Amino acid sequence: MNEPTRVLVTGHNGYLGSVIVPVLQAAGYEVVGLDMGYFRACTLGADNTSVPEITKDLRAIEPPDLQGFDAVIHLAALSNDPIGNLNADWTRQINAEGTVRLATMAKAAGIRRFLFSSSCIMYGMSKAAVVDETAPLAPQTEYARSKAVAEEALRALADDRFSPVYCRNGTVYGLSPRMRFDTVLNNFMGSAFTTGRVEVHSDGTPWRPVVHVQDVARYFKLMLEAPLQDIHNEAFNMGVESLNLQVREIAEIAVxxxxxxxxxxxxxxxxxQRTYKADFSKFSRTFPDFEFQSTARKGAQxxxxxxxxxxxxxxxxxxKRFTRLRWLDHLLKAGMLDDQLRWRTAQPRVA
Known part of the structure; x- marks a missing residue:
């Protein structure tokens, strides 16, 4: 890369964004963030990342917001299933319709490269022993459905001027300045450390592909730099076979x-009881030199x-800062957000 490429990262103040942005900056990218700011105050430890930012709802962005960028990494979303169950309209409007709005404006602005943070959760309760990118999607929740709808709409926008790629993440774990304890390994580790016990409320047999947040940051950088012909309008399960673990195994690792x-x-x-064992061979074939640096055991340690x-x-x-549903519920009950999840008051800067 001869000169820094200007990249818009949506959701830069989130769990993933707070880790991805420093990785891009260290590689020489000029990064601008776009974030509603829901989780700005949800810090565990210091967050020393500073980037220019656009404080806007995905539902309110306008064409001038997208001018001058070479790529978009789209992370922003209401990010787990309980929120979708609380109010399905919010998840549809922000995760699905907001993604389409952003992508349409990005294409009109001449931004060719669009990295969509999707999810393996779309496979739901798969009947297949292993699910690759051609497997039928069986989303079980509004969050999963929103990702499937967004992928379908982005495919319709793809052409020689607009090149989306669908990064189907597994369940992410690991330390972030804006920590989450509502993902499985983070939750088990937090419980083990602070209470001395881990409780599994299923029979422990469901499969989950788990991936370290630093490896997520590394593969988003990889996708920014990959030849477009290798990734244009393609979905990738992001990981390797060793990342597929049953819930009981994850709990045992935490203990x-x-x-x-x-x-x-x-x-x-x-x-x-959602269960899906992901096939990562497409990613491995396309990027044979990429190595996932963490395992669940290493990450737990x-x-x-x-x-x-x-x-x-x-x-x-x-x-409540570290469980997404509880924090949004707090902002709603405190009158800081209205019933459409738009700010009524100044955003919280401290916990």
Whole structure:
């Protein structure tokens, strides 16, 4: 790369964005963020990243906001299933319709490269033993449906002037300045460290592909630099076979990482039974030199050491800032957001 490429990162103040942006900056990219700011105050430790930013709702962006960029990394979304269950309209409007609005304006602005942060969650309760990118999608939640709808709409926009790629992430874990404890390995590790126990509320057999947040940042950078002919209008399950783990295995890894922690299997009615074992061979064939640097065991140990260094308390682990649904519910009940998730008051800057 001879000169920094100007990249718009939506959702730059989120769990993924807070990790991806520094990786891009270190590589010489000129990064601008676009974020509604819901989670700006949800920090665990210091966030020293500073980029120019556009504080806007995806539903309110205008063509001038997209001028002058060479690529878009689109991370912004209401980011987990309980939020979609709380209000399906929000998830449809922001995750699906907002994505289409952004992509349409990006194409009109001459931005050719569009990286969409999608999800393996779309495979739902797959009947296939292993799901590759051609497997039928079976989304079980509004969040998963929103990703499927957005992918379909982006495919219709793709042509020789606009090149989207669909990065189907697994379940992400690892330390971020804007931490989440509502993803499976992060949750198990937080519980093991602060309570000495991990409870699994399913029978432990569902499969999840898990991926470290730093590896996510590295493969988004990879996609920015990949030849367009290799990725144009393509979906990729992002990972390697060793990242496929059953929920019980993930829990056991968390327990092993924390001295004295214990595992309890306590199946409950209505527990999450979605299961999908992802086939990552397409990604491996396309990018044979890319290596995932973390495993679940290594990542769990890193989390344990990080929690020790900051003396993580149960009050931190259960703080509403680190569970997306609880934090949005707090902003709504405090009157800071209206019933369309738009700001009524100044955004919170501190916890």
């Amino acid at each position: 092993e990482a924390v001295p004295g922690a214990q595992l309890t299997l306590a199946p409950k009615p209505g527990a999450d 890193e989390l344990y050491e990080a929690f020790r260094s900051i003396a993580l308390r149960f009050e931190d682990f259960t703080d």
